[in-house]
Amino acid sequence: MVLALVLSVTACGGSSTDTTSADGSEAQTELGKLVVGFDAEYPPFGFIAEDGSYDGFDLAMAQEVCKRLGWEYEAVAIDWNSKDTELSSGNINCIWNGFTCTGREDEYTWSEPYVDNRIVAVVRADSGITSLDQLAGKTVMAQAASSAVDALNDNAKLKDSLGSVVELADYNMGFMELQQGTVDAVAADLGVATFQTMNKEGDYVILEEPISMEQYAVGFKKGDTELRDAVNDVLLEMAKDGTMMEIAQNYVDDGLVLESLCLIEK
Amino acid sequence: MTFQTMVGMLAQGFLTTLAIFFLTLVGSLLLGLLVSFGRMSHFTIVRTIIKVYISIMRGTPLMLQLMVVYFGPSLLLGITPPGNWRFAAVIVAFIINYAAYFGEIYRSGIEAIPAGQREAAQVLGYTRVQTFIKIILPQMIKRVLPPVTNEVITLVKDTSLASVIGTVEMFTRAKQIAVAPNSPGMMTFVVAAVFYYVFNYLVAFVMERIEKALDYYD
Numbered sequence: 001m002v003l004a005l006v007l008s009v010t011a012c013g014g015s016s017t018d019t020t021s022a023d024g025s026e027a028q029t030e031l032g033k034l035v036v037g038f039d040a041e042y043p044p045f046g047f048i049a050e051d052g053s054y055d056g057f058d059l060a061m062a063q064e065v066c067k068r069l070g071w072e073y074e075a076v077a078i079d080w081n082s083k084d085t086e087l088s089s090g091n092i093n094c095i096w097n098g099f100t101c102t103g104r105e106d107e108y109t110w111s112e113p114y115v116d117n118r119i120v121a122v123v124r125a126d127s128g129i130t131s132l133d134q135l136a137g138k139t140v141m142a143q144a145a146s147s148a149v150d151a152l153n154d155n156a157k158l159k160d161s162l163g164s165v166v167e168l169a170d171y172n173m174g175f176m177e178l179q180q181g182t183v184d185a186v187a188a189d190l191g192v193a194t195f196q197t198m199n200k201e202g203d204y205v206i207l208e209e210p211i212s213m214e215q216y217a218v219g220f221k222k223g224d225t226e227l228r229d230a231v232n233d234v235l236l237e238m239a240k241d242g243t244m245m246e247i248a249q250n251y252v253d254d255g256l257v258l259e260s261l262c263l264i265e266k
Numbered sequence: 267m268t269f270q271t272m273v274g275m276l277a278q279g280f281l282t283t284l285a286i287f288f289l290t291l292v293g294s295l296l297l298g299l300l301v302s303f304g305r306m307s308h309f310t311i312v313r314t315i316i317k318v319y320i321s322i323m324r325g326t327p328l329m330l331q332l333m334v335v336y337f338g339p340s341l342l343l344g345i346t347p348p349g350n351w352r353f354a355a356v357i358v359a360f361i362i363n364y365a366a367y368f369g370e371i372y373r374s375g376i377e378a379i380p381a382g383q384r385e386a387a388q389v390l391g392y393t394r395v396q397t398f399i400k401i402i403l404p405q406m407i408k409r410v411l412p413p414v415t416n417e418v419i420t421l422v423k424d425t426s427l428a429s430v431i432g433t434v435e436m437f438t439r440a441k442q443i444a445v446a447p448n449s450p451g452m453m454t455f456v457v458a459a460v461f462y463y464v465f466n467y468l469v470a471f472v473m474e475r476i477e478k479a480l481d482y483y484d
Contacts, residue, residue, distance in 0.1 A: 040442040043446065047445065048446045052275050079429060085337050086432065089337050089347075091347075172445035
């Protein structure tokens with residue numbers, strides 16, 4: 001297990017997000033049930049399947065973790081804006097949905113990062129925009145309370161050059177706005193951007209130059225190390241025995257980028 | 267995803283919408299009666315409390331009230347809510363919000379009855395309760411039906427606010443479907459609009475029939 005940890009940390013560029021806190025005892029939740037908070041409008045990580053159940057790469061992994069631990073699994077489609085309140089009130093006990101840990105290290109107790117994500121800008125092909133510099137004076141959409149908003153805020157040079165940033169509740173609305181021309185670009189996670197632009201080749205362009213680089217991990221309530229450790233161990237095991245890759249294959253058609261899975265040794 | 271699958275999934279979400287609608291309607295129409303009594307009470311304390319309650323319910327957004335009712339017990343008071351609190355919180359928040367509006371509508375209906383009728387009933391030996399049930403209430407119901415219809419129709423549309431605390435009613439479901447792989451996209455919202463419209467058309471129709479049925483003196 002130690003070896004796996006070391007390997008995975010190396011694979012993910014050496015950033016460890018171990019945030020065990022001193023007041024850990026208070027936040028411990030009872031083991032035996034994983035209540036996953038996720039955004040059902042976030043393919044390929046969380047979305048609604050044709051039979052009305054919730055599906056997605058992250059949910060499939062959460063399900064497998066529960067299966068291996070013999071735990072009860074529940075997925076709750078939350079309003080992404082309320083994720084912190086949902087977690088701190090105990091209505092959910094983890095956030096697992098393309099959840100960025102970079103920059104939020106001190107706010108949650110994290111699993112190992114499992115995806116190397118990039119925040120990218122998507123523009124319409126007919127806009128002629130090919131680089132981030134050309135977004136000067138333009139309107140850019142990002143999902144409210146998302147890491148794309150943080151990425152824009154952190155990139156002061158880019159943000160100051162923009163005309164305005166529109167924050168909406170979900171990315172689908174952003175892409176509808178992009179389509180009708182009311183925003184000039186959408187700043188989104190690579191997976192979401194890939195999903196939204198799939199089968200629409202020629203209409204949209206994902207800019208090569210990323211707005212920021214970041215990682216996804218499973219977020220637990222700050223100090224909930226017992227639950228984190230249990231889930232994390234299984235997660236690493238799944239990366240090692242090939243299960244994670246097997247699950248991932250099912251979501252390639254929904255925009256999942258296999259190369260981004262950083263726990264899997266290449 | 268086929269058109270039929272999409273409509274079926276929306277219909278499923280509509281069941282939640284209907285549950286919120288009917289539970290709220292029953293709860294708030296009854297609670298509203300108590301609110302109107304309290305608002306007209308001769309006891310200053312009762313009257314003041316109800317006035318403050320109505321003022322808060324009407325003066326803050328329902329979306330915010332939903333969040334306070336749902337998250338308040340655990341985050342403000344430290345009480346661990348029961349497992350099914352999510353849906354229960356929606357119903358509680360909707361009922362206490364709508365009861366405030368219904369209470370004021372009832373009051374307008376009750377106060378519109380000329381005082382002479384009350385005095386006449388008293389002379390005839392009716393008790394206060396008898397006067398209310400046999401004389402005031404039937405007339406009040408007739409008068410308040412149009413504004414009540416307004417509120418009921420608004421309620422159908424307000425159910426979509428439940429999404430803010432993660433309750434998947436039809437509108438939230440529509441947003442989820444619209445972004446799912448191979449979904450019919452924008453068409454989902456058009457179908458959702460049809461669902462709302464048809465249901466509200468039925469509500470308006472039923473309320474009109476009730477109005478007509480109660481119009482026995484004309």
